[in-house]
Amino acid sequence: MKPKISVVGGTGALGGGLALRLARAGFQLSIGSRDADRAAAAAEAVAQQTGSADVTGTDNVASAQGADIVFVAVPFASQHATLTSIAPVVVGKIVVDTTVPLVPPGVARVQLPQEGSAAALAAILLGESVRVVSGFHNISASKLAAQGETGCDVLIFGDNIEARDEIIAIAGQLGVRALHGGPLANSAAAEAMTSVLIAINKRYKVAEGAGIMISGIPSS
Amino acid sequence: MKPKISVVGGTGALGGGLALRLARAGFQLSIGSRDADRAAAAAEAVAQQTGSADVTGTDNVASAQGADIVFVAVPFASQHATLTSIAPVVVGKIVVDTTVPLVPPGVARVQLPQEGSAAALAAILLGESVRVVSGFHNISASKLAAQGETGCDVLIFGDNIEARDEIIAIAGQLGVRALHGGPLANSAAAEAMTSVLIAINKRYKVAEGAGIMISGIPSS
Numbered sequence: 001m002k003p004k005i006s007v008v009g010g011t012g013a014l015g016g017g018l019a020l021r022l023a024r025a026g027f028q029l030s031i032g033s034r035d036a037d038r039a040a041a042a043a044e045a046v047a048q049q050t051g052s053a054d055v056t057g058t059d060n061v062a063s064a065q066g067a068d069i070v071f072v073a074v075p076f077a078s079q080h081a082t083l084t085s086i087a088p089v090v091v092g093k094i095v096v097d098t099t100v101p102l103v104p105p106g107v108a109r110v111q112l113p114q115e116g117s118a119a120a121l122a123a124i125l126l127g128e129s130v131r132v133v134s135g136f137h138n139i140s141a142s143k144l145a146a147q148g149e150t151g152c153d154v155l156i157f158g159d160n161i162e163a164r165d166e167i168i169a170i171a172g173q174l175g176v177r178a179l180h181g182g183p184l185a186n187s188a189a190a191e192a193m194t195s196v197l198i199a200i201n202k203r204y205k206v207a208e209g210a211g212i213m214i215s216g217i218p219s220s
Numbered sequence: 221m222k223p224k225i226s227v228v229g230g231t232g233a234l235g236g237g238l239a240l241r242l243a244r245a246g247f248q249l250s251i252g253s254r255d256a257d258r259a260a261a262a263a264e265a266v267a268q269q270t271g272s273a274d275v276t277g278t279d280n281v282a283s284a285q286g287a288d289i290v291f292v293a294v295p296f297a298s299q300h301a302t303l304t305s306i307a308p309v310v311v312g313k314i315v316v317d318t319t320v321p322l323v324p325p326g327v328a329r330v331q332l333p334q335e336g337s338a339a340a341l342a343a344i345l346l347g348e349s350v351r352v353v354s355g356f357h358n359i360s361a362s363k364l365a366a367q368g369e370t371g372c373d374v375l376i377f378g379d380n381i382e383a384r385d386e387i388i389a390i391a392g393q394l395g396v397r398a399l400h401g402g403p404l405a406n407s408a409a410a411e412a413m414t415s416v417l418i419a420i421n422k423r424y425k426v427a428e429g430a431g432i433m434i435s436g437i438p439s440s
Contacts, residue, residue, distance in 0.1 A: 109403055109405055110336075110408045110409055151436065152436070179420060179424070182416055185329055185331075186329065186412070186415060186419065188412045189412035189413040196402055196406050196409045196410070199402035200434060200437070203402075208436055211435045212433070214432060215372050216426045217430060
């Protein structure tokens with residue numbers, strides 16, 4: 001049976017795109033938001049748009065508590081408060097942090113946190129009992145929300161290889177090619193690349209959002 | 221007339237690949253090495269392999285001194301000494317630093333320096349009178365040494381946009397698609413990505429070296 005998945009911050013742009021793909025792929029889905037009513041409304045919209053009967057919405061903590069796997073899709077400024085709030089209810093679970101350390105207004109400039117990456121911060125905030133995986137940094141919300149091919153890859157990082165494998169398999173079910181990027185420390189590369197892609201979007205007028213594709217992988 | 225180009229560290233793997241592409245493209249080329257004799261021998265080999273009559277070799281400082289544009293392709297452990305040695309002779313020039321901050325034995329793990337990137341270190345070491353550009357982090361030496369399409373993009377960073385433009389144009393003449401990646405601080409993304417690509421090479425058994433391609437750029 002497919003795991004029950006929570007998207008904490010599922011009313012945001014990236015979280016909303018993830019929620020749509022998860023619902024379409026038939027996962028039992030719980031959308032989390034700071035505001036339970038907004039989450040419920042978003043869940044209804046996702047259910048209507050996808051025809052899924054398995055979408056509910058509630059506050060972030062309840063959403064994370066009821067799920068097997070928890071995706072976190074919140075702005076960098078909310079990462080600390082959000083992870084602190086869900087930490088007690090995600091013990092033993094896989095948490096997939098998608099946070100990119102963008103610091104407005106200079107979002108096209110790399111500004112990695114002193115800890116090295118937002119993923120490293122997540123690991124510190126959640127503690128050792130949580131298997132922290134990071135990923136989905138280099139895919140635009142609009143590409144996630146759309147159906148079909150994404151035209152880009154995502155990189156998945158984590159110190160627990162089985163947890164990475166599990167998230168890569170889920171990404172595959174969502175129609176997103178995901179690749180092992182190495183340990184959690186390597187998340188810095190993809191997080192920083194997001195600012196580069198924002199700079200590229202501006203410079204080259206990329207409406208749909210530039211992405212990265214890893215070349216050279218033998219087809220399996 | 222094409223600028224005269226020095227490749228400091230041109231007897232190394234990446235520098236050697238760059239030298240071959242520069243010679244094939246008809247640039248006046250000076251190969252630099254700590255050992256002038258090794259540089260001269262490498263220059264002779266490049267001249268034979270490419271049929272170029274415009275390749276010479278000498279020590280790094282003399283090579284940088286005689287050139288209009290200086291590429292630096294040395295290991296991270298040699299970056300400090302090399303840049304310090306050429307600093308007095310590159311005033312007013314463009315220096316293209318290709319250094320990736322790999323710290324053996326953990327080269328598949330991102331280990332960015334405290335200054336943020338090797339490029340930031342280069343800017344500190346060379347001073348404000350030098351236009352520092354960084355790039356060519358995510359292309360393997362073997363792809364550079366080979367002829368024809370590279371199957372990957374390179375990202376070019378720098379705080380001086382005209383200098384970036386100039387290096388992107390040169391890359392184009394070498395048959396390498398290069399894209400503006402933003403200010404020098406953004407070099408952290410490509411430098412960190414090299415460790416991710418090394419991790420991918422291991423994990424997915426990529427013999428020729430994985431690369432990145434930026435998707436979504438409108439064809440010009």
